[in-house]
Amino acid sequence: MSRQALVGAAIVRPDRIVDDGALLIEDGRIVGVVARDAVSEGYETVALEGGWLLPGFIDTQVNGGGDVLLNDRPDVGGIRAIAQAHRRFGTTGLLPTLISDDADVVDAAIAAGEAALAQGVPGVLGLHIEGPHLNPVKKGIHDAAKFTAIDPKVLERLTRPTIGRRIVTLAPELAPAGAIRALHGAGILVAAGHSMSDYDQTVAALREGLTGFTHLFNAMTQMGSREPGMVAAALLDRGSHFGLIVDGLHVHPAALRVAVAARGLDGAMLVTDAMPPVGGAKDSFTLMGQSIHVVDGTCRGPDGTLAGSALSMAQAFRNAMNMMGCSMVEASRMASGNPARFLRLADQTGAIAPGLRADLVHLDGDRQVRRTWIAGQMEDSGE
Numbered sequence: 001m002s003r004q005a006l007v008g009a010a011i012v013r014p015d016r017i018v019d020d021g022a023l024l025i026e027d028g029r030i031v032g033v034v035a036r037d038a039v040s041e042g043y044e045t046v047a048l049e050g051g052w053l054l055p056g057f058i059d060t061q062v063n064g065g066g067d068v069l070l071n072d073r074p075d076v077g078g079i080r081a082i083a084q085a086h087r088r089f090g091t092t093g094l095l096p097t098l099i100s101d102d103a104d105v106v107d108a109a110i111a112a113g114e115a116a117l118a119q120g121v122p123g124v125l126g127l128h129i130e131g132p133h134l135n136p137v138k139k140g141i142h143d144a145a146k147f148t149a150i151d152p153k154v155l156e157r158l159t160r161p162t163i164g165r166r167i168v169t170l171a172p173e174l175a176p177a178g179a180i181r182a183l184h185g186a187g188i189l190v191a192a193g194h195s196m197s198d199y200d201q202t203v204a205a206l207r208e209g210l211t212g213f214t215h216l217f218n219a220m221t222q223m224g225s226r227e228p229g230m231v232a233a234a235l236l237d238r239g240s241h242f243g244l245i246v247d248g249l250h251v252h253p254a255a256l257r258v259a260v261a262a263r264g265l266d267g268a269m270l271v272t273d274a275m276p277p278v279g280g281a282k283d284s285f286t287l288m289g290q291s292i293h294v295v296d297g298t299c300r301g302p303d304g305t306l307a308g309s310a311l312s313m314a315q316a317f318r319n320a321m322n323m324m325g326c327s328m329v330e331a332s333r334m335a336s337g338n339p340a341r342f343l344r345l346a347d348q349t350g351a352i353a354p355g356l357r358a359d360l361v362h363l364d365g366d367r368q369v370r371r372t373w374i375a376g377q378m379e380d381s382g383e
Contacts, residue, residue: 002027002376005043007036009053009362012332014351023053025358028376032354046378048362048371054332055351056092056359056372057313058339060167061128061214061243061271063097064308067280069287070096074109079116083123085279086272088381089312090361090369093125093339093349095167097273099287100131100142103157110160117164122374125343126164130214134194135171138219141307142194143288150179159186165343169214171195172205184209189343194219195230202233206240212342213242215273216259217251218306235262241342243271244334246319247311249298253323260324269342270316270335275299275308314369314383321367 004025011018011033022039024031064070066085068078079096098109113127136144158168169191183190193214213234221229234242260268276285283294292299292307299307320331340350349357358376369382
């Protein structure tokens with residue numbers, strides 16, 4: 001039996017920060033938080049020397065990392081490399097994300113995701129399939145030539161049983177009648193994105209089982225006085241979640257603050273939409289034949305179109321505090337607790353609470369990642 005007591009760092013709980021406590025871990029699970037001088041015998045003490053101890057970050061949208069793009073490496077090795085690259089930035093749970101591609105690539109990614117889960121690749125929680133069932137008007141960097149309609153064969157592919165979590169991002173206005181309901185009924189987390197869906201169409205999709213919004217504000221209909229759009233539907237709904245790319249480039253900080261003020265903190269999730277340069281050595285890569293370069297901290301195509309991001313969850317966490325005015329507890333909820341609830345994993349991870357998996361991140365006094373734990377297994381390579 002493995003028992004550890006993590007001491008010396010302030011512990012970030014879901015509702016408060018414990019300044020002089022000890023986090024007890026037993027066989028990869030959190031036992032609880034006690035006073036530092038109340039640790040019982042039998043626990044190995046791990047001194048963290050200041051900073052903060054938080055639940056590990058959970059990222060539901062990760063296209064790549066470590067110079068690997070999932071579309072180019074839809075195999076277990078590619079998924080492992082992406083997860084490892086993001087771990088040094090505090091991400092202890094993620095969904096590798098496939099950008100719109102051909103059916104055989106989607107099949108390969110689904111198979112690889114299941115294999116990675118079966119092999120217990122650290123940090124992998126499932127798979128996010130973003131497209132190819134999107135609206136060309138809001139294609140962003142996606143290749144519209146890859147876009148296809150949802151038909152019975154597509155539904156069969158997307159609803160294959162999974163031992164993890166699966167998100168499917170689609171344009172609701174293009175989904176045939178009953179498709180969202182069928183996906184939801186099969187346990188798929190359906191998200192809206194790259195869409196021209198108006199307010200009424202989005203509300204109808206929410207009633208059918210839509211539960212998420214992929215990178216809120218980006219590639220969707222905006223809120224106007226007479227046409228409230230998808231953004232308003234997302235902010236008014238109290239049962240769904242939305243991802244926010246908090247890099248100061250995808251969305252203005254004021255709009256980020258408005259979103260949280262309107263919806264409340266519980267709906268917001270930090271996501272990176274990360275591309276291969278995160279945790280890698282290169283500042284460029286190729287996506288669907290296009291040369292993508294990191295420019296001013298984000299990834300852009302030849303015409304300047306945003307192409308995902310060069311954002312890590314550690315930086316997104318810091319940005320949430322610096323740009324949005326979030327407290328550390330609030331930023332932690334957006335980076336960990338809320339994504340866990342969206343993924344229906346709140347009974348397993350996403351918070352420092354008894355019984356949950358010991359998925360943790362240690363930040364130093366400058367809020368830089370120093371260590372991570374996945375199921376109690378520590379790795380001390382950080383930023």
